[in-house]
Amino acid sequence: MKRSLILIVIAWFFTASANAENWYDKIKLNGGFYYRHELIDAEQRDDETGAVSDYQRNRHVIKARLSLQSEITPSTTVLLRLATGQPNPSSNAQTLDEGFSTKPLYIDLAYFEMKPDRIPNLSVTGGKIRNPFYCVGKSELIWDHDVNPEGMAASYTAEYQRLLIRLVASGLWIEERARGDDSYLAALQGMLEYRPDEKGTYVSAGASFFKYVNSRGYEPFFDETKDFGNSLDDNGHYLRGFELVELFGEVKYELLNQPVTVFGHFVTNTAAAIANDGWLAGVRMGKVDAPGSRQVRYMYRRLEKDAVIGIFTDWAFRHGGTDAKGHELGLDFQFAPKTTVALTYFDVKCDLADRLDFRKLHAQVVFVF
Numbered sequence: 413m414k415r416s417l418i419l420i421v422i423a424w425f426f427t428a429s430a431n432a433e434n435w436y437d438k439i440k441l442n443g444g445f446y447y448r449h450e451l452i453d454a455e456q457r458d459d460e461t462g463a464v465s466d467y468q469r470n471r472h473v474i475k476a477r478l479s480l481q482s483e484i485t486p487s488t489t490v491l492l493r494l495a496t497g498q499p500n501p502s503s504n505a506q507t508l509d510e511g512f513s514t515k516p517l518y519i520d521l522a523y524f525e526m527k528p529d530r531i532p533n534l535s536v537t538g539g540k541i542r543n544p545f546y547c548v549g550k551s552e553l554i555w556d557h558d559v560n561p562e563g564m565a566a567s568y569t570a571e572y573q574r575l576l577i578r579l580v581a582s583g584l585w586i587e588e589r590a591r592g593d594d595s596y597l598a599a600l601q602g603m604l605e606y607r608p609d610e611k612g613t614y615v616s617a618g619a620s621f622f623k624y625v626n627s628r629g630y631e632p633f634f635d636e637t638k639d640f641g642n643s644l645d646d647n648g649h650y651l652r653g654f655e656l657v658e659l660f661g662e663v664k665y666e667l668l669n670q671p672v673t674v675f676g677h678f679v680t681n682t683a684a685a686i687a688n689d690g691w692l693a694g695v696r697m698g699k700v701d702a703p704g705s706r707q708v709r710y711m712y713r714r715l716e717k718d719a720v721i722g723i724f725t726d727w728a729f730r731h732g733g734t735d736a737k738g739h740e741l742g743l744d745f746q747f748a749p750k751t752t753v754a755l756t757y758f759d760v761k762c763d764l765a766d767r768l769d770f771r772k773l774h775a776q777v778v779f780v781f
Contacts, residue, residue, distance in 0.1 A: 442479055444476070474506050499634075554690075576605040660676065662675040673697075675696075713738070736762045
């Protein structure tokens, strides 16, 4: 049934523009693939006895994406993207196991985007959309890069000489309950960016407010059996609500003929009195944009239990969830056109009260087309 539906949607994408002149000019096809090997060395605590033991894991994963974009009118496009993985919103990586079994394919993105002619700096999207919020320095403190929210968002960008202003407003649907109140996210974000020259140098700063309506006293989002680091009450429901205030800043400049970006990120959950803060600081040097180019990066973060929704934060950092602190060090190198090798090492203390060790090395090759 799922495969039949996917084929019908794909066919619609092509036939939607088939009657237009040069319909093939209205269709864009692109995608990507990566193969990753993960080495995990970590500690875990037995829930019944409290004993701590070590475990090691070798995990091979793939990720594949294929997107189709159709221009309906000069101001309106529709996009569909299919991806491997599981329903987990913060990771569509697919583990290679289960005896050479076939792997599932899901709708990862499905949305429209409108840019009204009369308001050229306005963009409105709806459906299963790309994350509309700016993530400073590619930080995943609040949002894993794989999270694609659902609902509607509007963004407006304006430039005044060397100053850029960007505003985002959204209403995103999280859980629909036939016999209960729905859970949804209402969010606002604003940022300023100043570019003093033509070399790509800039200074930016911004703030956001994320209000999760109907979270406290409700089951954890996505999987009601798991806390993903957040505090739960005796019924397995969220113990605290989530009203997040986010602050961020970023500076980009050139050093030794290489772009350098320094960034900071802070979030606090104003609906919780304790264990409600998170912060991240990092630096990136270089840019992967041609064979032989490279980029190095370093980040340190601390994320308390109820600072953010656990299922939506960076999945790779501690294999999902909050209540952790530690280091991330990475190197990306493009050795051929559209082909990059990436190494990432995590050294993390999980469960801030117990400080359980979690170390992981990612080695992956990425192809884009």
